[in-house]
Amino acid sequence: MSDALELVLKADCELGESPVWLADQQRLAFVDITGRRIHRYDPVSGAHRIDAVEEDVGCLAPAKGGGFIAGMRSGLWLLDETGKKTRELAENPEPAATNRFNDGKVDPRGRYFTGTVDEPKAGGTAGFYRYDGRGLVRLTNGLMTANGAAFSPDGRTLYCSDTPRFVIWRWDYDPETGAAENQREFVRIIPTETDRGRPDGATVDAEGCYWSAQYEGGRLHRYDPEGRLMAQYPLPARKVTMPAFGGEGLKTLFVTTAADDGREGGGLYACEPGVAGLAIPPFDPAI
Secondary structure, rough: OOOOEEEEEEEOOOOEEEEEEEEEOOEEEEOOOOOOEEEOOOOOOOOOOOEEEOOEEEEEEEEOOOOOOEEEEEEOOOOOOOOOOEEEEEEEEOOOEEEEEEEEEOOOOOOOOEEEOOOOOOOEEEEEEEEEEEEEEEEEEEEEEEEEEOOOOOOOEEEEEEEEHOOEEEEEEEEOOOEEEEEEEEEEOOOOOOOEEEEEEEEOOOOOOOEEEEHHHHHHHEEEEOEEEEEEOOOOOOOOEEEEEEEEEOOEEEEEEEEOOOOOOOEEEEOOOOOOOOOOOOOOOOO
């Protein structure tokens, strides 16, 4: 596999999102949010499994003991291996008719960080949250679309983007307590009349660089820890949604996309960029 992103699975997603490597299964899981599907892909054999879920599913991560934690329209849920709900963890604190959970990532200790989307993009009513044994706690509000959740290799920097506002934020983070402080701008993208690429989902590599999917920009951006743009990786698909590392040694970069009126969207892309990703622990319901 080269360092150029190529289509590896024609998944036919309406809105592909939230890729995550399942280390115990050596498979990549990802969701089709509005298609209400959980996909699992084996990059060695090419096997592809699809499970239906009963409502829009914005994000998911493996849970300790099996199954998944998932951010859905109604709230945060534990799902079994087939995508069936087993326990509600937290109700959606926002109006479910217009706001749903959209993006999420597990921290180094097993907590889940997740954000919502204000679908009408009218009032900036979305938020970014931490979930653990203390319940669901809002870290920031006034967002339009919370995206790009990720952690630095040492776990002491937390990232989140607000896609329609073209900005990526970062916080100082304490992985022992779950406290996030000193929110500040990491990257601001300046759109043009011909380029509306904006920061969607993200991941961080072993060198501490932040990989940001550029929705409607047809590319990935790789930023160094100071927010300087290091490289761009183009895709044939315009609506790029989220990258994640997986495969042997976490050296393969997988990227989900959304359908896009006849373009090459809705599939799963991959490359080997020459840098490895970070192992992400499962969500721990007991923390």
